[in-house]
Amino acid sequence: MSFNLDNYFGVHQDALTLRSQRNTVIANNLANADTPGFKSRDMDFREALANAGTQVGSGTRLRVTDGQHLGAGPADQVTLKYRIPLQPSQDGNTVEADREQAAFAENSVRYQASLQFLTGRITSIISALKGGNN
Structure with missing residues (x-):
């Protein structure tokens, strides 16, 4: 029987990387x-x-062993977009602290949810390897 960790973890593996980058x-x-x-x-x-x-159709992940290697992970293909402010400032700065703080809080909660999901999956694997009731 074949066991594929990418399938077992689902999108949460990539979601953690992307949420961290966000x-x-x-x-x-x-x-x-x-x-x-x-x-x-x-x-x-x-x-x-x-x-x-x-990105990688076969499910194979490329490993970066040197900082000068080209990236191969989900975060390496992300395009950052400029936000359009609801209230433009006089100095040309488009940061709206309240929106940014709300986005940061929401993203952090979703990061934690994915992390808890993965922790549960890893705990299940460890339990299975130990024989179930240990």
Whole structure:
């Protein structure tokens, strides 16, 4: 019987990577909230996750062993898009701290949900390897 971890973990494996990258982007926006001319950016998570599922068709993941290697993970194909502010500022900065904080909080909750799902799956594998009732 064949056991494929990519199928067992589902989209949550790629979702963790993408949510982590999105938190970094949002944190960067918040850090530059007072920088004149800074343009707020974000990623379309659904689009990025859909693209991550079609990157490596065989389910084989490429491994990066050197920082100069080209990326092969789901986060390497993400296109960041500029946000259009609801209330443009005079200095050209498009960061809206309240929107960014809300997006960061929502993304963090979803990251935790995927992490808990994967933790449960890994616990199940460990239990099966130990013989079930150990």
